[in-house]
Amino acid sequence: MANAVPFHKNQNTVECCFSVLNLKKQFEIDLEELESIYLTRSKQTHPDQNLNKSPSERVAILQEFMKLNEAYSVLKAPERRAEHLLGQYGVFIQDNETISPHLLVDMLDMREQLQEAQDNDDHERVVVFKNTMIENNRQNLKEIADLFVSFEENDDLNSLNMIKDLLIKFRYGVRYLEEIEE
């Protein structure tokens, strides 16, 4: 039996993904620009493009490529980008985060209904649930984007906590959708 317990360090040390990619630190990003910067930088730092360099140079280049990769994958996915940006502002989501009783009750209700529809092989209803959740998640992301703008303009710390709650909600939504897929 494995006996490792995840331990979360101070996440302040995480390197800013926006600066790795020379992008402005804000939630709204131009995905095409991200892609183009990533590809250009990959061509410079991928180990296969640097086969003639000395071993020590190649190690440094490899590390740079890995950093680039990580930053790219964080920024590409909106929910990861939001979480990373929150962290940059000092707000973290822990694994054992307590969630609002209100959200918990909502989620439990929705799961129960889904379970019922699945048990009755009611595909139509399952599809309705699925589409509702996809729409919910889309709304949540939009709200998150607006709140980031509000924070960036007014330095309104309260919006960061609201973003955090929305992200937790979003994650529940993702897990809910995964269950439907299975």
Place this chain on the structure above:
Amino acid sequence: MSLFQIAEPGQSVEKEQCQQRRAVGIDLGTTNTLVAYVREEKPVVVPCLDDSLLIPSVVHYSEQGDVIVGKSARALIQEFPKTTIASAKRMLGRSKEDLKNIMEFLPYDMEEDRDNSQKMIMLNLDGKKISPIEVSRDIIKEVLHGASEKTGGVIDSAVITVPAYFDDGQRQATRDAGRLAGIDVLRLLAEPTAAALAYGLEKNVTGCYVVFDLGGGTFDVSVLNLVDNVFKVCAIGGDSSLGGDDFDRLIAKKMLDVAQISLNNNAQIVQQALYNARLTKEQLSIHESAEFLLPLSDGTVFRHTITQQDFAELIKPLLDQIGVICKKTLKDANVVNSAIDGVILVGGSTRSTVVSDYVKQFFGRPVLSDLDPDQVVALGAAVQADMLVGGTAPVLLLDVIPLSLGIETMGGVFEPLILRNSTIPTGATNTYTTYADNQTGFDIHVLQGERETAEGNRSLARFYLKGIPPMVAGMARVEIVFFVDADGILHVTAKEETTGIETSVEVSTSYGLSDEDVERILLNSFEHAEADMLYRKLQTARIEASSMIASIQKAIIESSSLLEGNEQKELEQSILMIQKAMELEDFNAIRVAMKELEKTAEPFVERCMNKAIVAAVKGRSVLEIEKES
């Protein structure tokens, strides 16, 4: 060696001669194996000794200890079902449990490796133990032997392709097979990525493409973006034990059922049925219907007609499975059907009309199959091998790992550290702490898969970090570092931060070959090893010698004005000596004669070199300068 540099700068004919050390691409398939290399900047498949372009991936181990590979081995399957190994790729890095669905069609005596927590399969051939890795090694050795003869070069390195969906253990096993065959494995390249590379370069394909790769025993689907000389894999999906072999099995099973023949204790007839099922399947890719024949032990012949429709119905469950995988992969890649520019067909099984119709209908996009689906993977691998040894890469491949990698934490939970579809090379670090007071050791269990419980995923390795000083629970800090290299193979390091105690594993120690395995294999091959080595040395010496002779002769003709006194006669004498030595089966004699020629030619070579340098500086050819003087 200075002698080989006589060639004028920028002259390409010489390049061919000098390049006696070759890097090739090997498509080590379930059914067939191919080798390709880049000749005059184009990838070509190297024909085998019998001039066919591929050899069956079948190995027969005779009672006398002979190893027979390819067509002749395939002809022995019915006669020696237990000692003629086909589809070894399906057993690579696998346990009996993994193969339970096809076990009744594998006539071999199998056991599980006792020292190995992953219970890798070992084949027992009349008492002689052999692993699927060694079977693969023998296939690689055979194709390389043929390719060296055909290309007149010594092949010392290769890119070997693997199904994109191969997990860590299967990749390790493939790399080990290449190493045991005595070559430097430059890279393990995903088969669909190799195919995309060949299409991208040969057909100038750009945009968003799906590679649909259905081989003999494996299925991969890959979504790639081909833009601006970057081949970026967005997502891959697949099943490393689903392929055309399964179609054969379904036909054979159905037919044996109709003929009322049991699968048990009929190894020979089952193998015959499988073989004939394959022929029937191949007929069905050309004709509307085909007849399945099976000679029975009582001298009669069982006959049954199968139509396209029968076949489609028979394999429908497998196609449904494939559809689910495709859907999931498109979702992972965040791509809808309408955004796909085309679907590239790879693998012999896509020749089947039922399969290609399914692909057309599923994606509703143009289908590309103008490069031979059997060859395209080897061609792509050859291009990659050429780039890796050439030191310059006109294109960049960004590949991904197919399955998430992580560790088991308290309560049997799987915590992924690196997610599936992450671009490689990649890494991740996480810190863990102790569960109990005074816990002095850490049991670290490395897994690969997508399930939330550790149990549901594939176990790659277990190791133990000991010597943690007694502390209160939650105080120790163990940092676990994952690194996935460009082959998609995982390396793990664990370190206790307060004491600096470190332990690292390449996950191979428990999944690929253990040290004892290597020792056993080396001992087994000892009797053949010496002969193999002598043969290799002789071949190398012969090739280098002829190349040396050619360059000197060329220099004599082109730079005759630089010859002094008796030099030409002396050189010709030395060349004759080498040629005589080459007729003997003695590499030492060749080497000695080569040394002699090198010594004789040295002053002349130096003069030629100087001339060549002057010419290069002036930007003119040696011949032009020659004419002036």
